[in-house]
Amino acid sequence: MNAPDDPLAPLGHDFKEPWHAQVLAGAQALIRAGHLDPTTWAETLGAALREAEAAGAPDTEETYYLAALSALEQVAPFGAETLTARKTAWAEAYRRTPHGKPVVL
Amino acid sequence: MPSFDTKKIGEIHRELHSHLPSDPALRVKALESLLVEKGLVAQESIDNWIEMYAERIGPKRGAQVIARAWCDPDYYARLMEDAGQAIKDFGYEGHATEHLKAVQNTAFVHNLVVCTLCSCYPFSVLGMSPIWYRSAAYRARAVKEPRAVLAEFGVTLPEAVKVRVWDSTAELRYLVVPERPRGTEGWSEAQLAAIITRDSMIGTQRDLSLEPA
Structure with missing residues (x-):
């Protein structure tokens, strides 16, 4: 089990990586907009966590968020090809954008 | 060349x-x-959620709720009856805490909250869940061997104290009401809220210190 953390630590350090926050925010925004049933989200996330555990993934924060990302990809109404194409487009946008400039598709 | x-x-x-x-x-x-x-x-919906949960919403909200319940018997009764309604007094309602159940620790009962499925948690009163709450080990062991888990958090319970484990779901989440410590008679709600910790409201802490958290 992860060691008990410091419950008195100040707020503002809950997300180690921006994408950790973005993945949960995406799910919550879908729920609030009425496009995702909370139970469906809990079940999909639970299944993704079980799958990661069965695959021998370490019991870490990174594993949790990767499972949450996989769950969000499953509940979002986009096919794998669409997601991959969009991811590739973002990667290309980052590669061609000089450092410090806003990255746009 | x-x-x-x-x-x-x-x-x-x-x-x-x-x-x-x-x-x-x-x-x-x-x-x-x-x-x-x-x-x-909406992009703003995502950005707002991140700002709220990274910086603004934390367990001090739950602490204020508990402190009021300790001071105001009518509020305590309402909290135990329907916590989802009672937190609306503070404007702390959220979709995840629409159905919220408060569970009271006593001299003979200790409550512990887990989500065995994934990571359901009363976000709008406790903020983001700690990462150990989402770990596979905690989710599995809190139910199977709660006393051992509690011991790892430094909580050793006498045999006479029963442990009740509450398994959160997307539809129903839990908030532990810790026992008010002795020596806090006459304290204000703000003073009391300052000693109530996040872990005490999850149940991985039992005794509260009189020093502000």
């Missing part, structure tokens, strides 16, 4: 790619941009 410094080329290559986000970050970016583009979610 041109020369190739493989070390230098390697450095340039790494520099070029160092600005490229990680694979999961790009996958999230792809999802987020598609969700916004298709009008399924």
Whole structure:
């Protein structure tokens, strides 16, 4: 089990990586907009966590968020090809954008 | 004759790619941009949630609720009757805490909250859940061997104290009401709220210190 953390630590350090926050925010925004049933989200996330555990993934924060990302990809109404194409487009946008400039598709 | 410094080329290559986000970050970016583009979610909705949960919403909200319940018997009764309604007095309601149940610790009962399925948690009163709450080990062991888990958090319970484990779901979440410590008679709600910790409201802490948290 992860060691008990410091419950008195100040707020503002809950997300180690921006994408950790973005993945949960995406799910919550879908729920609030009425496009995702909370139970469906809990079940999909639970299944993704079980799958990661069965695959021998370490019991870490990174594993949790990767499972949450996989769950969000499953509940979002986009096919794998669409997601991959969009991811590739973002990667290309980052590669061609000089450092410090806003990255746009 | 041109020369190739493989070390230098390697450095340039790494520099070029160092600005490229990680694979999961790009996958999230792809999802987020598609969700916004298709009008399924608003960008502000995502940004606001992150700002709220990274910086503004934390367990002090739950502490205020508990402190009031300790001071005001009518509020306590309402909290125990329907916590989802009672937290509305503070404006702390959220979709995840629409159905919230408060469970009271006593001299003979200790309550412990878990989500065995995933990570259901009363976000709007406790903020983001600690990462151990989401770990596979806690989710599995809190039910099977709660006393051992509690011991790892430094809580050793006498045999006479029963442990009740509450398994959160998407529809129903839990808030532990810790026992008010002796020596706090006459304290204000604000003073009391200052000693109530997040873990005491999850149940991985039992005794509260009189020192502000």
